[in-house]
Amino acid sequence: MRVIGMDIHRTFAEAVMIDGDRLVRLGRVNMSREHLAAFAAKLTHEDHIVVEATGNAQAVVEAVAPFVGRVVIANPRQVHLIAKARIKTDVIDATVLARLYASGFLPEVWVPDQKTMSLRRQVTRRNQVVRQRVRLKTMIQAILHAHLVPQCPHADIAGPKGRAWLLAQLLPDDETAAIERHLREYDRLTEDLRVLERELARDALASAETKRLMTIPGIDMVVAVGLLAAIGPVDRFTSPGRLVAFLGLNPSVHQSGNSPARHGRITKQGPCHARTMLVEAAWQAVRAPGPLRAFYERVRGRRGTHVAAVAVARKIAVIVWHLLTRGQDYAWVRPALHAKKLRDLELRSGQPARRGQRGAGYEYNLTKSRQEERQRGERAEAAYKRLTEGWTKRGSRVPASASEEARQ
Incomplete structure (x- = not known):
């Protein structure tokens, strides 16, 4: 069994191979599905590939998995040899991944299936929209605080009663315009949130x-x-x-x-x-x-x-x-x-x-x-x-x- 370690970057990946006692540098591979598939097609179904967990690691796994025996994603929190190395290059990083896997000491990350990945993406999108809405409310509160406006007496400052109270406050024209922009952006995000929750609810109804x-x-x-x-x-x-x-x-x-x-x-x-x-x-x-x-x-x-x-x-x-x-x-x-x-x-x-x-x-x-x-x-x-x-x-x-x- 040959082990191929890949140090992944945004535009390329550095690859090395351990074949018995030999260490072979395979060079750089462009980070596109076509180049990754062409690289993996030169390997065999007895070869194993090891990559570090990054934002695009899942796409790399999908591109090379049909051509090799197994693709493993390493846990970056536990691979201390890479993070604490005094001499650190892409080739060394890929070599460490390959050697750890070959010796059986590589901490692996579970690779979710497509259904779970899709659900995770939807949950992440909803979480991002919620955080953006909270950020807009915080910006509105900061404007009110800067002009000594008392706290809103209503629970939701972006609700109907809260908006009526908000727009009745005496503020400079530029601050009033900024609050109106924030509220328009809040309404747009609210609609996006409604769409995301509708999709999640449909999936939830079909899930026991x-x-x-x-x-x-x-x-x-x-x-x-x-x-x-x-x-x-x-x-x-x-x-x-x-x-x-x-x-x-x-x-x-x-x-x-x-x-x-x-x-x-x-x-x-x-x-x-x-x-x-x-x-x-x-x-x-x-x-x-x-x-x-x-x-x-x-x-x-x-x-x-x-x-x-x-x-x-x-x-x-x-x-x-x-x-x-x-x-x-x-x-x-x-x-x-x-x-x-x-x-x-x-x-x-x-x-x-x-x-x-x-x-x-x-x-x-x-x-x-x-x-x-x-x-x-x-x-x-x-x-x-x-x-x-x-x-x-x-x-x-x-x-x-x-x-x-x-x-x-």
């Missing part, structure tokens, strides 16, 4: 996994789709702990020699956007009664509010792994609320409103239904508190009598 994740409190269509895009096939994670580590929600560990292990902050490795969405979902989940809120209260009493929210996010990640692996819905799902989520999903996808008709989400409009679901969640929360009563930090259980005496 997305609907299953929406049974978890705090998770809506945006969070469910973002998690599935980041995770990909769940069977590539053999345990919930591996999924938690992939999302960067596991604590860092420092241990050497006979000294005890010291656990620090979470590693924050992996997809940042998915981790952020999980924390936001955790804040929403703990607002309603249920086992997650009981878990949050138990951790908050020992570690504080923010640590407890991250712990709930980690707990949700574990639940996500079990639901996707077993193909089951969340045990404490609120049926009326879940039906409302699905109906909102249908409306986002562009389906007609059907006003005046009782749809699947009608039960959520009834106060009695919401109260019954809330009472069910309160019973589950109480059951979790009884289960964990007397638990200590190390996992041992204090007898009930001792815990009662401690409270007295």
Whole structure:
């Protein structure tokens, strides 16, 4: 087996080949599909190609994969020999990649399929549009702050009431014109966001996994789709702990020699956007009664509010792994609320409103239904508190009598 290492740049890639004990420089390859295919056509199906993870690495894999036995993408965060080398050239970088792979020490990156890649691109586009809209609001707020205008009394400064208040403020003509430009750009981005969410909603309606994740409190269509895009096939994670580590929600560990292990902050490795969405979902989940809120209260009493929210996010990640692996819905799902989520999903996808008709989400409009679901969640929360009563930090259980005496 021959190993070809490629150091990828914007316009070219430097390639070297390890053939037994020989190191052969193959030269530069132009970064176009035609030149990459012509280069790979000279190789055999027993050859392996190694590239570093870059923005165009996926396109390189698609161009050369039909001609070779395997294409591997290296994890740049873990290839320290390249990043810390004192003598660094393209040939050396490609050689290090090839030698690491040939010796079996190359940290690889999972290559998603086309469906997952398309979903990831759509999620990224939506995230970019949301950030741009937030940036425009920040620019408007900066203009108001510069002219000592008090804070907007309305929740959304870009909403109808917020705009009416905004345009009524006494500002210089150039600042008023700038605010109007920002609002026009905000409206354009809002329309783009509506189109992107309609496409994501249509994909979500056809996905049983997305609907299953929406049974978890705090998770809506945006969070469910973002998690599935980041995770990909769940069977590539053999345990919930591996999924938690992939999302960067596991604590860092420092241990050497006979000294005890010291656990620090979470590693924050992996997809940042998915981790952020999980924390936001955790804040929403703990607002309603249920086992997650009981878990949050138990951790908050020992570690504080923010640590407890991250712990709930980690707990949700574990639940996500079990639901996707077993193909089951969340045990404490609120049926009326879940039906409302699905109906909102249908409306986002562009389906007609059907006003005046009782749809699947009608039960959520009834106060009695919401109260019954809330009472069910309160019973589950109480059951979790009884289960964990007397638990200590190390996992041992204090007898009930001792815990009662401690409270007295």
